[in-house]
Amino acid sequence: MARMGTLWNPWREMNRLRREMDHLVNYEGWPTSRGQTAFPPVNAWENEQGLVLTAEIPGVDPSQLDVSLEKDSLTISGQRAGGAPTTPEENYVRRERWFEPFQRTVELPFDVNPDKCDASYERGVLTVRLERAPELQPKKLTIKAG
């Protein structure tokens, strides 16, 4: 009984299936509810200067979290810590969390300046701030007094 969770975990199976499906259909929808399609789930906001993305990735050691930026895409990959009993005397009686390595690439809605980005990880949430590419920044004209 106590070992059940380590043998078969429906949540883990479902997550694995879902991720496989995502891979197969290359889902590009932007769902608005909890019906998540890929891990980690990402929220994004924009303004004239740039973009902010947040991703829920609880329990990852920041050193195991990799964020890489291309001109028009952002890739988040890593692996969560834990997930295995540390001594033989520990038994999982329930397992709903999962610990597979993950990788996700998010297409950005516009080109960004690869030199201006800022990523932070706090309370299990990754926040990435990006700036639009210089040629996409709104131009401000200086008006000289006559």
Next chain:
Amino acid sequence: MNNRQAVDGNSSSRNGGEQRPVYQPSVDILDTPSDVVLVADVPGVDESHLDVTLDKNVLTIRGTVQHASFEGYTPLRTEYGVGDFERVFTVSDDVNRDGIEATVKDGVLQLKLPKTAQSARRKINVVAR
């Protein structure tokens, strides 16, 4: 951790008069010789915004998420809803109530429920509801 679900369709919490959804966190429960350890994913919650209550045999964990608000930005994509976390468990009498320890690190809650001296090494039931 992808299976977080709303506690129920109408569930919401009040926070300064603002209604927001309540989600049920994913949990792992570990039985060790000395403790029962409960681990829950609560991204966005820190120790000062976590409530753990044990009322008779009903253990409730509740976390209030600190909203990230980005002023001057408009939402572009919303893949996850931001709300609070709540989950209720039933625990047996063999838990030493005074020794319960809760820590939160990187959005993961770890709750240690020590077994009473008599029940050490015995399996204690903690049942997720």
